[in-house]
Amino acid sequence: MKARRTFAVLLFIVSLAASAVRRSNADGVGPRAARPVQGESLPPISFTCPMHPEILEDKKGSCPICRMDLVGIRLDSVWTCATRPLAVVETKPGRCPIDGSALVQVTAAVSWTCPGTSTESVSPGSCADGSPMVKRFASRAHGNHNPQHGGLFFMAADNWHHLEGAYLPSGVFRLYFYDDFTKPLALAELRGVTASVVVKDSRTAKETTVPLVRSGRYMQASIGKLPLPAEMYTHVVFKPGAPHNRFDFAFETYSKEPHAAPTPTMTRATPAPIPGTPPAAPTGVPSGAELSSGIDPALVQLPIPDTVPEMLAQLRTRTDQIRVFIDRGSFASIYVPAFQAKDLALALDAHKNELAADRRKAVEPAIAKLVRSAYLLDAFGDLGNKQQISEVYAKFVEAETDIQSAFPQHQP
Secondary structure, X not given: OOOOOOOHHHHHHOOOHHHHXXXXXXXXXXXEEEOOOOOOOOOOEEEEOOOOOOOEEXXXXXXXXXXXXXXXXXXXXXXXXXXXXXXXXXXXXXXXXXXXXXXXXXXXXXXXXXXXXXXXXXXXXXXXXXXXXXXXXXXXXXXOOOOXXXXXXXXXXXXXXXXXXXXXXXXXXXXXXXXXXXXXXXXXXXXXXXXXXXXXXXXXXXXXXXXXXXXXXXXEEEOOOOOOOEEEEEEEEOXXXXXXXXEEEEEOOOOOOOOOOOOOOOOOOOOOOOOOOOOOOOOOOOOOOOOOOOOOHHHOOOOOOOOHHHHHHHHHHHHHHHHHHHHHOOHHHOHHHHHHHHHHHHHHXXXXXXXXXXXXXXXXXXXXXXXXXXXXXXXXXXHOOHHHHHHHHHHHHHHHHHXXXXXXXXXX
């Protein structure tokens, strides 16, 4: 990716929870509520500006742009239906009970509230009648970067437009356009977009530019069948007079349009587990027979281990896998091991009371730092900027090292 703006890139890391609630209600789907689970680990609180959500801090203060007080927000990654985000919320992979499709991972704003009130809190608590507050998940800008058509998904430097490139077995390249909530761009706005795709001959290094022509909600061009992996890049201008954007694509395989499985009989969300009962076996995790040689092991979701040594071992593995993805340029895949590492860090947080006071004091900020870095890796991976990804990864490694050091007696 070229010409990324370091300051503005944090916009998609965080959106104000209240804004997310208003947007989700406007779509006809309110925030998803769930009863609190006893002993659950909470994602750390970050602080953002109501007027400038690109500002993200780890402590209270004033916005450096407008001087408004920063407000707290919690972000969490959950599994939900691709076609109905947050209509169903799960903590692990599985199948959507609405249409049978595979659940996808998205980032949501988390808050707690009491029935019949509009007041929301960033921390759980009790209502006036003594009942526990209800946990709610709200859609947020830039929280869903999952490809909708089996292609490669990116975000533009304006921190609002998103797009997905798909390379079909027929030799057709398609470009889909979305807003900051991963909703298809309105036709009125799509009509102002101009774009072309540049194809590079792997043998002669000669580049050929092919204009993209609008067809309904996407733009496309026939570029022929290229040797895989196929590399190409696009030039996009979102409206007349707007800045030029370049997006680089590397397709290891042809893009395949996802198809939902037959709708199952059950159409309700899976109920929350009853505290004290053993967790159900993870669903949606491919078995050995279902995995093809083309699936990277780092992209397979694994359950959280039961013991601290196993958690630490998996945390180290995920850290190494992120490094591999960075080195080979698989930026769109970084969020998978990053989010898995985030979940492992939060699971380790539940064991911090086993440590001495000085080690507990050291591990708490390390866990918060790793969780925040995981969301940043997700965001920068969406942009595909290797320099920014590497800078955040360095902080991620620092946090992971501090966490490992806090549990020396558990090291395998």
